[in-house]
Amino acid sequence: MTVDAVIIGSGPGGSTAADVLTRAGWTVVIIEKGRNHLLDARDMTKPASDYSNDEIKFTNRHFLGPDPFLEPRTFRRGHDDGDHTHVGEVNSIPSTVGGGGTHADGKTPRFREVDFGMLSTFGPQPEAEVADWPLTYDDLEPWYAMVERAVGVAGTAGANPFAAPRSGPFPMPSGAPMYGATLSTAAAEKLGFHPYAAPTAANSVPYDGRPACNNCGFCAFLGCPIHAKGDPVALLTRTMATGRAELWPETFVSRIRTEGRRATGVDYIGPDGIERSMDARHVIVAGGAIETPRLLLLSRLGGALVGRYLMVHYQTIVVGVMPFDVHGDRGRAVTHVHDDAMIPDDLSRAAAREAGLPWLRGGMVEHGGGGMPVSEAKIYPWGAGHGATMRDSRMRRHLWAFIMQGEDLPYRTNTVDLDPTVRDVRGFPSPRITYRGGRHELAASAHHGPRLEAVLKEMGAVWTLRTSSPGGSFEGIRRRMIPESRHVIGTARMGVDPATSVVDPYGRLHDLDNVVIADSSVFPTASGYGPTLTLVALAARAAGALAGTAPEL
């Protein structure tokens, strides 16, 4: 038997493709290398109950994978660093049924019109290859509307003055604001910023048979014990309920098999360690922007640009300690954001001129707090005073932070390729990440950091600190050169010209007729918004094009 499609990866991208295709009558097999802790193994139309408010399991013991011993990645900043400077975890997103959607805290903003036309709006940048997308916001809007309903996004239409037009309201109202956010948004407004309730894929009211979020506070980096996070459990349970899908966890796809211009199926290794192959009429690759290029490289597909233009969001992190308790450990990790750093103004234009650059863009700024006690305890110095510092709890109870997901530009030299020596447990070369922030990122971070610091001072901070991820550009506690954003973008860029892109405007590989990429690998530019809703909308659009279906409105 040959299935209509094999889908590689069960994260938000793969789950969305599976949902669209199975509803159009296709048969699919979803192959996922990680374990299944999301769906009930006896009845995959229902969620499992493996998630918990357990900091040890999720943040110290790799419960959702990837285990860096079994699947190490390697890192270097550039050729001058040699083969690699680090082996282990590099900007990892869970490898598990549901992928990164399971432990993201799920801010799901749409991109704006300008994000699809960076080159024509702002023009080129030295060293970077800024490009327009081969589609517009209007092309994607109906798919945005459809996937917002499918995963369940809570938000307030009109709250963000910069937002692109919407064809309808959000499926749910915004959830409860964190106390700290009520203060930081007031301070930000006073200094001329425009904060708003972050659109979030977590239920603010019971929705689609799942309960409302009860603000447990164990949100980023952990799975939701009550499945109030909709992405992607809603899509996967619905897919399995069609009866046209199989989901194979603990199974690694090692190669896409081809004959001429067509893929015929994939080779895979199941939990028994045996390598097998299966036939499929179409292959959908949704492994995320690091594993997808790795698989294309292992399969020798996609051409010379595969793995190039890796983007991760150059984060500017500004923290402030408040003289009062903000109890940031309650609620979702982030409830509010603002977009002002993405809107050029006189100050950012002057900063660009000073840096010798044509323009500067920052990214969406998240207002958040919190932290759990084990990670807090590890930050403080050991010895006498540790107990008192924990009781005082500068980090968990008094800290408020801004994280700007700074737009990083597409540089040919920031890449994912195959490490020459390091292997995964199955014997395949590990992905090697080569990344260094460019002049634009450093200048944007240096420009926006102090403006955010001023907001924290306005909020009442008695102590502030600025740093970035990757670090080392300016003052900061940590000088880690490995990005930790958990946003991975680029590496198989989309375009109409096969000489300058890897996939066509519907995610189809230029060099094969039936292989489609359904994740953020295809983004030509990164924007400064979290990538997930946009990659999900693109995956729905690509799957819709395959199956000949229009967005369900």
Added chain:
Amino acid sequence: MLPQTGRWVHLHAPVEHPTDRADDGARRAERDSHPWYRDPVPIWLTEAEYNTLRAVCDALIPPDGDSPGAGEAGSADYIDTLLGAFSFDPPRIWAGGPTSGRAGGEACFGDFHHLSALDELAWRTRIEGSQGLAAREFNGPVTGYQQRYHEGLGRLGEDFPQAAPDERVVRLKADPEFLELVFGHVCEGMYGAPEYGGNHDTIGWRAIGFAGDVQPRGWTDQEVSAP
């Protein structure tokens, strides 16, 4: 969808793990017969190592009148449980879900998850070291926690518990790699869920006013948004 070809991937052939220590069963039975957080019986460490480790815990997070030291809170028991995780079935690596019973719901954290073959390979290697086994050395040899604790505690000396506070600090600082390992674990044992062997009776959480796991109760919108 039946398999069309089949071959073993050599690095992923079934893995032979060395057996657990012969006396593990007896030690476990002895431990289970004690309310061990009051009268600790180590599972994997020797009594002498356990006593040194407890003193290390108190040197890293000392009692201060308002908070217990990490020794009393159970960090040594947490570490000892991790080192002996594979003397339990299922191994004490990942506590169960979705609730602990402390904030309502059923008490499920104690039902530890079963490990897959690959999970077991990873965690046995991390804890026991690679021991020259090809399946564990696909990227080279790995020194496990057990060996690092044996050697690290050995270097601190059996007289560490009796040493003066200043002397303890000097000895700990002389071994920065071991210090980094043990401090991380001490924090996990003091402030992680009690089911992992530490944070006895949630004493670590209570000392800092942390509610711990709160599902299924959660927090009301008022508790989130108001001062």
